[in-house]
Amino acid sequence: MTLSFSLELPTQRVEDPAEFVSAAAVTEVAQAAEAAGYSAVHVTDHPAPDTKWLDHGGHHALDPFVALSFAAAATSSVKLLTNVYIAAYRNPLLGAKSIQSLQVLSGGRLIIGTAAGYLKPEFRSLGVDFDNRGALLDEALDVLGKVLSGEDVAYEGSTFQTRGVRLRPVPPSPPPIWIGGNSKPAVRRAISRGQGWAPFNTFGYATASRTAEISTIEELESAITWAKSYAAEIGRTEPLDICFSAGNLLDDDKSTDERHGILERLTSAGVTWLPIAPGGRDRGEVIEHAQAFAKEFIVTG
Secondary structure (H helix, E strand, C coil): CCCEEEEECCCCCCCCHHHHCCHHHHHHHHHHHHHHCCCEEEECCCCCCCHHHHCCCCCCCCCHHHHHHHHHHHCCCCEEEEEEECHHHCCHHHHHHHHHHHHHHCCCCEEEEECCCCCHHHHHHCCCCHHHHHHHHHHHHHHHHHHHCCCCEEEECCCCEEEEECCCCCCCCCCCEEEECCCHHHHHHHHHHCCEEECECCCCCCCCCCCCCCCCHHHHHHHHHHHHHHHHHHCCCCCCEEECECHHHHCCCCCHHHHHHHHHHHHHHCCCEEEECCCCCCHHHHHHHHHHHHHHHCCCC
16 A cells, blocks of 8 residues: 655745745645645645634644635646545535535545534634534535535525525535544544544644544554444445544654654555645745655655
């Protein structure tokens, strides 16, 4: 099995907008990712980050569909990944319209990484019931599947109802859905409803991110074993992509041999995708680091 890699578009770097949060920056980084052999580029989703979170390690984010549309227009084959999109933040039909629009305009290159979310103040700012976020995610997935099938949708939601919605044009294929989160509910949702699961390295902050701890490869392996057993229990036979945000497990302070060993172990465990977020003082340096990583670790051809 070969790992696929997604390169972060560093649009959270708002300390220098011209360098990182501009059309030129998104274009240049996305094109460099495609040329270097990355399979996707990705962004995250924080429409209303609160100051307390921002001042204690949080970050800004552009609207994911706007940012990825610029990347789509500048490239021809690289996939466009939301890592992750919080579906509950938006009315399900508004979310489905954004997804449909980008899937159509990009020629079917979108991958929807989505999750229930964990930032209670952001839910509060957006007027969304935090305690009902899992059910709201399920509702959004229901609506998305129906409208992207091309059928007329009548749906009674928790906060909305429609007697018949029809979206056109229908994309040639719906985007794959990857469900993020380390908890067993997230795993169950990924296996029963999605094409992929997106766990992440919690860095010891599992409680803050309201999910299960995964901060070592052993903990990831254990979680994947549980996921496989659940898939067998419900009779799932389709392959499951596993997109693991490894974080500091692949830091530059580790030797090349150590990182090769980690990648081999992740692949053996069942990981199929890895998001990569190289640092750099400017976007030229970010691109140089991304190219160096690709040259060493990405198998092409």
